[in-house]
Amino acid sequence: MARPFDVHAVETKWQEHWATEGTYEVNNDDPREHFYSLCMYPYPSGSAHQGHIRNYTFGDLVVRYQTMRGKAVLSPFGFDSFGLPAENAAIKARSHPRIFTEARMAELRSSVERLGAVYDWRRLVVSHDPTYMKYAQMIFLTFWRAGLAYRATAPVNWCPGCGTVLANEQVLPDGTCERSGDLVERRELEQWFFRITDYAEELLNDLDGLEWPERVKVMQRNWIGRSAGVEFDLPLVSDPSLALRVFTTRPDTGFGITYAVVAPEHPLLEHLTTPDQREAVDELVTRARAASELERTATAEDGSLAKRGAFTGSYVRSPFTGAEVPVYVADYVLGNYGTGAIMGVPGEDERDFAFARAYDLPVVRTVAPPAGHEGAYGGEGRHINSGFLDGLTVAEAKAEATQFLVEHAEGHPTVNYRLRDWLISRQRFWGCPIPIVYCDSCGIVGVPLEQLPVLAPDDVTMDQTGQSPLATHPGFRDTTCPQCGGPARRETDTLDTFTDSSWYFLRFADPFTPDRPFDAVQAARWMPVDQYIGGIEHAILHLLYARFYTKALVDVGLAPGLPREPFARLFTQGMIRLQGTKMSKSKGNLIAPERYFDTVGADGLRVFHLFVGPPADDVDWTAQTEDVIEGCARFLDRIYRLATSDLAAREYDASRDDAVRRAVHRTIAKVGADLDRWSFNTAVAALMELLNVLTRWAYAENTVSTATFDEALDTLLALLAPMAPHLSAELWERRHPDEPSVHLQPWPIADPAWTVEPRVTMVVQVDGKVRARLDVDPEITEESAHAAALAHPDVVRWLDGRAPVRVIVRAPRMVSVVTR
């Protein structure tokens, strides 16, 4: 497609201009109102793909728009540069992940600069930068000393494909690794954890105050999984000094207990198992331990819980009925949730019902189900078969039953969370080493601050053997104890890379103060982030971890006075799809943005991403897409031609000026409102409409006065500036060579006097159908509208002599005449 100007020359000219002028560098003490705009920290996977382009187009629009609105806008950039892909690539090529990573960082940076997205590059943050690592390690040690990091042996998720353990959040519901797709194994390992569960309640409650998409909040609420209930004792029949402690959210159904179940890992299982049941129990425990999540749940496909439990031979006594009920062991009860043991209430719980069916256990209903209901009933109803609870509603009975358990069964109300502590150890090389030393005499010792950062040596063999690559490097592994000076051994695991993206936004706010991660007073000038932009795929992992870090940093004293929530407003953009599947590097179905940079240019590609649909919606890349991109470039070309054509000699007819000026001011109002509500596609459409108005008058009728036309064109360029920054800057400069750039101009303000129309169309409905349209004054009174509507010949015709029964007047928009 032939363009009327040299797109490439114009775009590079302005990109160099913004870089050399430092237009978008901003200091912390800037007196203007502060605004922090941030796109999610990218993993450097090479040159930008369409998802990046979309992300940075939105982010850059926000930055430039808010700047023109008079704010000091913080717009930083950085790289989440540690991670598995670079390490795997390095193993394959017998190279070093740093080499891959830095080459790809350069590519991505070049792409975003080519897009014309502007940043304060002085604030660049890179995860593998030794300075950043030093503070990442300092934060880890501070958390550890505050008791928020701890080392424990636990059954963990081991991914054979990645050669490392994973956090719960990285395991998909089907038990596979979210990254490699391998079936995750359970291994018993000693690992480092962050005590995120200490913050479960706050992480849940603070969601309410965030301007985030509701579905992201719902996902986080589900993930945290708060459930309030009661813990109480079921005494052993054989030894009443011992009891099985269970947790339930339905204490009201206690009269329906017909059995109890313990998890295969339960500490009391050994004691509960009688000699004649030993074999069956051992077999079940062995099977449960070996089975993956997937295999376990697969057996339950048909809803049956057969073969998933075994009788222990013991009995406990129900505090409600005094009855002796059998104790089973079953893998559907989890060892690490609640007390690892439950009461079996098949009447009201579906799993219990399925288990009772499979093991032929009695079912006692305690809540009357609706007529004809089969199976377990978990809904509302009146209690039956429940002694002192009979006749009560579920809520009433819960309160009564809780009270009873407190008095008679060592009970107390408890809250449990689905959320587990965050496993942060990774048996990989390309990450930040955990700054810990193990000494035989001193135990676990933190590396002293002055010895940070702990850096991995470069000559490490990274082959995946299941142990940390660093452990195979004696020079790194063997060290001396910082406390006693004796021989010691370093921690050889690295930190989960999600720790890096959990505080980078704070480092952006103040990378200038020496000797600390950031200065709290400086960071507080920007925090919280006013607008955070990224993909929905981070709804749980990154966004939950970053919230935890922010709260913890405040509590351990590294960020005194900072807000406890990092991201005030979140926008999650849609993804790009090709033939129904997500466009991504790993799927190999990319349409590279580069090809458009030289044809339609960065501005054309930006306008396309803004115009193609609502920012939150997915974009289907189809055969038509190329045409739409061309159309966006055509829109810019028309602006170029209009702005560079010579109209000064044209005739002047002042009668048309007002109409043009009204179109201009209505567009100002529309575009501003649309940008504020993230309706970028309609904002672009409004500019297209304005251009259509201007073109029509300027070319077809030659009647617009130069002054009005100039005002209109200048306004158009200003409104266009956040969307197509290069072209608008270029045309503005040509029109105003002695003035500051369009990007430094104030955002246009609509004059209310010019946003109202002198005449509007009023419709008249007869019995609900539009039968006439009238051109009226917008200030028309109800009476005049009423009279004018009934006098209209079309209305008279449609009334056909019938008298209106009712007339509803909504001047000046509409009159509704009813005859029936």
Add this chain to the structure above:
RNA sequence: GCCCGGAUGGCGGAAUCGGUAGACGCGGAGGCCUCAAAAGCCUUUACUCGCAAGGGUGUGUGGGUUCAAGUCCCACUCCGGGCACCA
């Protein structure tokens, strides 16, 4: 199974507070310019009946509320996403 979204012309989408459905763009049709093409410009484009004037129908389906429903209510279908042994 549960919880969220969503369904509007040939296509992407618009309609912000219950008040002119289809803005804007893509694609299509016709025209101007040109030796011709490209580019550009102009007209037209929901479906349908009609020569026309002018009607009728129409926002996934079926009901309802209302003078008036894409928008609100009830039931359902399909699509997308999340959750799903957490007691």
